[in-house]
Amino acid sequence: MNSRDVALVSTATFIGALASAFAYHLFSSSPKKQSSRIDSSGNCVVSGNRSSQDPYDSSKRKGYLSWDDYFMAIAFLSAERSKDPNRQVGACLVSQNGIILGIGYNGFPRGCSDDKLPWAKKSKYGDPLETKYP
Ligand SMILES: O=c1ccn([C@H]2C[C@H](O)[C@@H](COP(=O)(O)O)O2)c(=O)[nH]1
Numbered sequence: 001m002n003s004r005d006v007a008l009v010s011t012a013t014f015i016g017a018l019a020s021a022f023a024y025h026l027f028s029s030s031p032k033k034q035s036s037r038i039d040s041s042g043n044c045v046v047s048g049n050r051s052s053q054d055p056y057d058s059s060k061r062k063g064y065l066s067w068d069d070y071f072m073a074i075a076f077l078s079a080e081r082s083k084d085p086n087r088q089v090g091a092c093l094v095s096q097n098g099i100i101l102g103i104g105y106n107g108f109p110r111g112c113s114d115d116k117l118p119w120a121k122k123s124k125y126g127d128p129l130e131t132k133y134p
Contacts, residue, residue, distance in 0.1 A: 078105045087120050
């Protein structure tokens, strides 16, 4: 493993850890007060009361996630779906008026199996077909 490989693995590990920590913070910090369920359309709905605001206080919750952090969190979380052992890339495409247009990660197209792809970056025998690079 050369220094570039070490840098890539370190960066991927760091980003993965960051995404995990952020997702943990979002979804697991108050497990007793939150719940998630799959609704009738198959969407995952997370709901809960994470802060203990006075029940008579009619003001809206403070400290809620900004739109930018929300979209970035979706991108970080999406990257966690990647099967690539060396680099996980997530994306959340948002229109100028804040509508999510698409979400993705570096994975195979729907319906294509990734079971047989060699995920190695290098081939021991110099055969590019033994690596993920075509
Ligand atoms: O803009 C990008 C750059 C990279 N990817 C993906 C494609 C591969 O799964 C990896 C690249 O692996 P390396 O080990 O860094 O060559 O990252 C992407 O989806 N989008």
